[in-house]
Amino acid sequence: MSLLQKDIYRPDLKDVKKAAERISKVVVNTPLADSFTYSAKYDARILFKREDLQQVRSYKIRGAYNKISSLPQEQLKKGVICASAGNHAQGVAFACNKLKTKGVIYMPITTPRQKVEQTNMFGGEWVEVVLKGDTFDDSYKNAIKHGEKFGQVFIHPFDDEKVIEGQATIGMEILEQADGPIDYVFAPFGGGGLLAGLSSVFKQLSPNTKIIGVEPEGAPSMLSSMKAGKVIELKTIERFVDGAAVQKVGSRNFEICKENLDAMITVPEGKICQTILDLYNKDAIVVEPAGAMAISALDSYAEDLKGKTAVCIVSGSNNDITRTAEIKERALLYAGIKHYFIISFPQRAGALREFVDKVLGPNDDITHFEYSKKHHRENGPAVVGIELNDPADFEPLVARMKKKNFFGEYLNDKPNLFQFLV
Template identity: 40%
Template sequence: MNARPSHAESDPVLTAASVLRRAEAARVYEVAEHTALDLAPLLSTRIGASVLLKREDQQPVFSFKLRGAYNRMAQLDEVQRAKGVIAASAGNHAQGVALAASRLGIRATIVMPVTAPQVKVDAVRRFGGNFVDVVLAGDSYSDAQTEAQRLRDALDATFVHPFDDPDVIAGQATVALELLDQHPGPLHAVFVPVGGGGLLAGVASVIKARRPDVRVFGVQACDADAMVRALDKGERIVLEDVGLFADGTAVKQVGALTFSLCQQYVDGMLRVDTDAICAAIRDIYQDTRSVPEPSGALALAGLKQYAAAHGHCDGALVAIVSGANMNFDRLRFVAERAEVGEQREAVFAVTIPEQRGSFRRFCHALGQHAITEFNYRIGDARAAHIFVGIQTAQRGERAALANAFRDNDFGVLDLTDDELSKLHLRHMIGGRSSLAHDERLYRFDFPERPGALARFLERMHPDWNISLFHYRNHGADYGRILVGIQVPPSEDALFQRFLTTLGYRYIDESDNPAYRLLLRV
C-alpha cells in the first residue's frame, strides 16, 4: 500500500478557533439545507426541561453527512477532480459523497459494508447516478475503509474520509453554527452522536469557540464505544468488534484529528444500550412524526440519560438527530424494545403451580399493572412456566412486582435486562406437549383496556385448563390472544355456551394446518 500522507495527516494541528474559521467559510449550502431546531413538547414536559431537536434528518440525503462530504469535495483542484474520489461508509457518508459527486461532476467509487441497510445502498445509487460505483466489502465501516484505501492506491484517487479530515470536520461543524444562531438564549448542553467523531469534533470546537459555557457531550452505543474508551485511556484504541444496530456509528477506531479535538473540547461521553435507543426513536416519532435511524436517535437517548441523572438544567438541552435512513423492517424490533428502554415494561419468567385457578391468582398478584405480553405452553404436570411482560412506570417497580410474585409462592426470574430472553426466547415458548389432550385452539379479540385479560380468565369454567396462551399488547384498540383450552368432548355444549356469553369475538383455529403441524399432539 502506498504510504503517502492523507489530507488529514498532512494538515496542521486543529484548534477550536481554526475549526470555527473553516466552518464559517465552508461551502455546504451549495447543496445542504439549514435544518430546523424544533422543540420536543411531549418530551420536554416529561423531562421537566426544554428539549430541542436539531433536525439533520431533514437534509436532502436524510443525514448531516452531506455537509462534510460536499465541503471536502468542493475543495478539490481540477487534477484531483479528474482522477475521481474514493470513499468508505456505512451508508450516510456514502449518500453525501454520491450527491456531491453528481452535483460537482466527479467520479466516485464508494465502498460500503455488506451489512449496510439496503435503503442506504439504494439511496447511494440513486443520488450518485452515473457518477458513482458502489462496492460492497466487509462487515463494518472499518472493513470497508481497508478496501477503500486499497482502491485509492490502485486508482490514484482522492480518499474522502467520513470523519478524520479538516474540511469534513468543518462541514459538520456548520451544524453548531446554525443551532447557536437559532437558539441564542440559555443553553445547558448539546448532545452529539459519535462514530468516528467528525460531528462531535466539529460541534464541540465551534461551541467552545463561540459559547464556552455550553456543555458538549458525545453519545455512543454500548457495543460501539471506541471514543469513550479512547478518551478514558488517553489514546486511540481499536475495538475487536462493533454492534451493528446503530450501524451509522459502528466504527472500530476513531480518527486522529477527531480524537485530539474531542480530548480538548468535549465535556463528557455517555453510553446507551439498544433499548434506550429504541425508546428515543419512539420519542422523536411522537414529537415530530418522523422516524430516525438508530444512530440518529443516539443523542436523544444520551440526553434523557443525562437529564435523569442531573435533574434541573439551567437552559435548554439539544440533541442532534443525525439521520433518518431507517430500514422499514427494523421498525418491528424498535417497537418491541422501546417499552423496555423507556422503563415502561418489565419482563419476567414466572413459575406457578399447574393447577386450576393459578392464572387468576397470578393476575391478582399484578394489582393494577397491565400485562403487555403473556406466553405459555403446558409442558410440566406440576408447574407452569410463563414468560410475561408487565407495564411499569419506573424501574423500581420491577422489584416490587418480583416480591409480589414471591409472596404468592411463585418462582420468579427478572429478564428485563437479559438480551437472550428479549431477543429470542420470548418467541420460543411452546411446542408439542403430551399433556395437551382435548385441546381446542381459539383466537379472541377484546377491547384493550385495564383488566380485560383478568376478566377473560375469570369467566373461564373452573374445570377447563389453559394449555397454551399468547398475548402481546401492540398499542391497538383491540387486544388479541391465542388460547389453548382443554375441554372434554362431553362438555362441548357447555363450552359453546361459554363462547357465546363471553362477549368477545372469537375464531376457532383447532383445525388450522400450522397448529396441527407444529403444536397439536
C-alpha cells in the first residue's frame, strides 16, 4: 500500500497485481462484452463487464478470496466470520470451502432465500449461516461480537485493504481487455469496496476515464456522506437493492472515492427494476437489482455518451425468481403505468358497471380490486389498482373519477398506506 497522506490508505498497483496472482486459480477472467442494445440506444459503444458470470455469480469472490487466502495458517485454523446481504457471503463461503477453513456467515433475515441457499451450497460443511437482524448493519454488529468472542477474523465485505485490492483486479482486467480508450466507467456503490479499488487502478493507469458511482435512491449512503464531508450513518434505508443497501459506507472507501470519483449519482429502485426486465427480455441476461444499477445510470449521461466508450460493471446475477412480481410492479409504478386509488362507490346496483363504462379509458385495465360491503352508508370504499396503456392517460382518468364522484384518494404518493400494496 502507498500512503500519500498520513494514515490514509490507497491501494498500490503492486498489491493489486499480487491479488490478481493470488485469486487467479478461482476467479474467472470475465468478458468485456459489447452491448448492441444499449450501444444503439445511446449512440455510443457500451461495454458490459460481466461479473455476473463468476462462479459465485458476482465479483465478491475476488475480495473475499484475496483476504482469506492471505491469512496465516494459525488464523485459518480458528476460522473466519463475516456479515453480508448475500454476494459477499457466497464469496466467503466459496473461499472457506476451497481453503478448508471454517466460516460463520451472518446474513439479514430479509436476505432472499436464493442467496442463503447458494451460500450454504458453496460453503458446504465448512460454513454455518446465521440469519440475524433486518439489515446488513444489524448482521454486521452481531458478527463482530461473535468474532471477538471466538477469536475469528472478520472478513469485511468492503472496508478492508485486501478486499479492496481484490476488487481492484476488475479494473486491471478491463484495461487489459479494452481495445481502445475508455471514456466512462459506471459501477454500483454499496459499501464502496468495488469503486475504491477500481477507481484507484483507473486513476493510475487511465486518468482521463471518468468514474461514476451509482447508488439506489433509497440508500444514498455515499452521496449523503460526500455532501456532509464525512462518513455518516443513515437512520433508515430502502432495502430492495439488497446488494447495495447499507446505512454506512466504509471509512477507507470514503476517503478513496471522494478523491477518485468524478460523480456520485442515485437511481430510483423502479428504474432499476425496469432495467432488470429489459436485460432479460432483450438480451437474455439475468441480473440482480445491484447488478442493474450501473446500466440504469446511463440515461443520466445520455447526451455525454454520444460517440464515446463506456463500461458498465454488471456486478451480480443472484436474483430470486420469486421477486419477479415485485420487480414488475415497481417498474410499472416508476413508469407511471400502474396506479392505486381508494374509489368511493355508491352503494347501489350498477355502480361498478358505471365506473368501468364511464370512467375507465378504453385501454385501462383493473389489476387489483378489494371491496367489502360492511355498512349502510351511501358510499363504500374500494382499493383499486389500474394499469394504463400510457402515462399520459393518468390525468384524464382522475378527471373522469372526480366528475363522476368516484374519486376518494390517490395512494401512490402515500407511502404509509402504499407499502401494504407493493
